[in-house]
Each structure stands twice: as structure tokens, then as C-alpha cells.
Amino acid sequence: MARTVIPFGPQHPVFPEPIQLKLECEDERIVGVVPVIGYISRGIEKAAELNPFRNNIFLCERVCGICSFMHALCYCQGIEDMMKVEVPSRARFLRVFWAELSRMHSHLLWLGLLADSFGFESLFMQVWRAREIILDISEMTSGHRIIQSTNVIGGVRRDIDEEMAQKVEEMLAQFKELADRSILPTILNDPTIKERTVGKGILTKEQAELLAAVGPTLRGSGVASDMRMTEYAAYKEIGFEPIVETAGDSYARTLVRVKEIYQSLDIILKALSMMPEGDIAVRVTGRPEGEVVSRVEQPRGELIYYVKGNGTANLERLKIGTPTFANIPSLLVMLPGCELADVPVITLSIDPCIACCER
């Protein structure tokens, strides 16, 4: 049968950011795929060498808008590790609070986009309506809906008092009520969603491990790997178990994220209730020297920062390993064999973030 190459993207309604997939097709069936990136590479790793190391927090926050807090957290943890800084306990709990808030709004953003990709507009609107509550909490506690910018080297720059914590709990209760009523039952029971996702874009456990998938893409294939298991910030005190599904298809990856939204909600409530009194930051003096690898679990998966300091105000090297960069190879086995009409849903199922990927 004759083969046709169809350029999918870089501008496509399902992609919030530009990426192209060169799809090799036999009739409507995909037989090969080549990813094409490079539309929004900004040279952030180079810029990080030219900035004073303290200013890099703001740069890292702008690697990606959606997971900006995680980038800053990973960077600050790396510098703190290198400079042997002990972050106050309260700051570690506050970091968990904003990290999980970021995960919730990221997963909700993605879930809305997924619903939109197969034309389920009412679900898209319900999910983004619920997401507004999370963004309101973010704005109330950090002053910004998306880029919270609360990390500093040595802790955080904002605190949450008792009154604000009470308000957060009320808003989370509202969110849970809305999610229980209009989101979860739809995801679990609606035949349209299952028709478009069950059995689509299968990634087996062995493939996921060999292709070094990360995050919900990996956990949806039955691998219990999550950087929060390494107990950074306050995850040791709060406790954490990864959410795993075993089917390896687009529906499994959806379930992992939906369950993680609820898990994040529980973690936030625990963080607020267990948060000790005390300082929110320590003063850090000196300049970083040495090499460290810092890792956190971003909404899309493991984020790796390699940081090398040379004892000056500027870093020698900052290498950023992002989850979408790690998950793109998985598409090379998920897509072949599927129908052309399933490409948008399967591609979205890795929750691609191209700004992160290209830096």
C-alpha cells in the first residue's frame, strides 16, 4: 500500500504549543512517526550561565508557565544542596503546598484540553470552571494565579496564616464538591471518553522503562516511580504513595492524573494541618561551588536539574532535563498502529509541554 507523510502541526487546534509530528500513514493507519521540535527554543540554559545565580530563580520559573513553581523549586533545592543550606521546616511544608497546587491546576488544564480534543465541550468547561477555584487559591496565597514565584534560596518568600489556611480549606471543599459532582463521574462512566481513550496509544511497562518515560505516562504503564518518593521538601513527614495504573493506554494515563488531583488535594490539607510554626527562610550567603543533581516531580514527570557552581556569582553550567523531552520517545511506539483520528488524543495523553521541552 502506498504511504503518505502527513505533517501534523506545528499549528494544530489540539496543541497549545507548537510541535510537529511527521506521520507516515497507510490509508488512515499510522505506520511511522518522526517528531519535529525546535519552534520555541529560547536558550535558557545559556542565559542561566550569564545571570547571577540568585536571579536564575526567575529565569527557571519562566522555562514553563504551568509548572513554573516546580522549576524554581528544583533549582533552589539544587543550590541549597550545593551550599549545605538547611531550609526551615515550615518553608518545606509551604513548598509542598504550592507544588501540589501547581499539580492540580496543571492536571486540570490538561483534562480540559483532553475533553476539548474530542469535542466534549461541556466537560472542558466544567473542568476549567473547577480549575478557577485552584487558581483563586494560588492568587490568594502567592499573589499570582500561575507563576507563584514564592521560592527563594533558603526557603519561601510568603507565609500562609491561620485565617488564610481556613479560607483555603473552604475553597478546596468547594472544589471537591464540584469535582465529585461533575468531573469524576464523567471520567469514570462516560462511554464517549472510554471510546476515545481505552486501548489507544498503548505503552507497555517494558517499553515505558526502556524509553525512559516519566510521570503519569510511566505510572499509567504500571511503574511505581515518582520523585516525591525521594522525600524532598516535606513529603517524608506528610507521607506519599504513587498512583499507578497498569493498562498503559490513554485512559490509564487519564485516570492517573484524575486520581492525582484528589491526592494533591489531600496532600495540601495535610500540609496545612501539619505545618510547624517557625521561620519561612534562612539567609544564605556565599557562592555555590561544586556539582549537584536535583530532582522533583513536576505534573508531567521527573524534572532533573544538573547544577555546577564555580565559586563565583555565576554558574558554570545549568542543565535542565524536562519530562516532555523524556516522554517524546514514547510517542514513537504509542502512535504506530493507531488511526489518524486518534493521534490528537494519544499525543495529548503524554501532556506535552513544549516550552519545557525546548527550554
Place this chain on the structure above:
Amino acid sequence: MENEITVSKAELITEVQKMLAQKAMFGTATCLDLDERFEIIYHFELEQGLKMRHIRVSLAKDDTLPSISNIYMCAALIENEMQEMFDIKISGIALDFKRGMLLAKESPKTPLMKGKE
């Protein structure tokens, strides 16, 4: 760094094959420009990511590094990136973008090399 070994270019493929035999997952790789040579650090993950192992290789600037993408296909993207950003020569990349993966034609070439400010 903890759990780091330094190997020669000739030993690299054997060490990476050992990582595969131990069911290690590939994390990423970092390239460093040390003026007279490159250093490449391959980051691997063991025990579902709880532990890391780093393999460091030193390479003369005019030398060629063998690709590990025939063992870990997922390493092809980062190898392409290293070629493009550092002008490092890597042979046998499973999916070779020929230095056109991230940078546009009019972009500065090899921007992460020292002295490219």
C-alpha cells in the same frame, strides 16, 4: 557526585550495556565544555528512580563519541541536542537530526560552548 564513575570513551558502551542489564532507566545527559575538552555525564536511574548512577566520559574536542542510542533509543534526542549546542561529534545516533533539531537556521551556532556569549 554520589554514585559516579568515570570511564574512557572505549569503555562507555560496555558500561551503558551494564546499566541496561541492571534495568536502569536513562535519565538524561549533561555536556560540559571544559575549554580543552568536553565532559559528558550520563545520568541513569535505578530502583524506580530512587537511586541515580552517573557515568562521566572525557572527550577531546576533535574526537568522536559513540552514540548510546542503539542501547537506549531515548538517548537520541539529548545526543542530538549535545551535537547542536556544543559541536560535539557523536557517531551512530539512532535518529539523527543533523544539527537541526532545536536551533533555527539563523540561530547562533553551538551556543552552549564557552566563549559564545
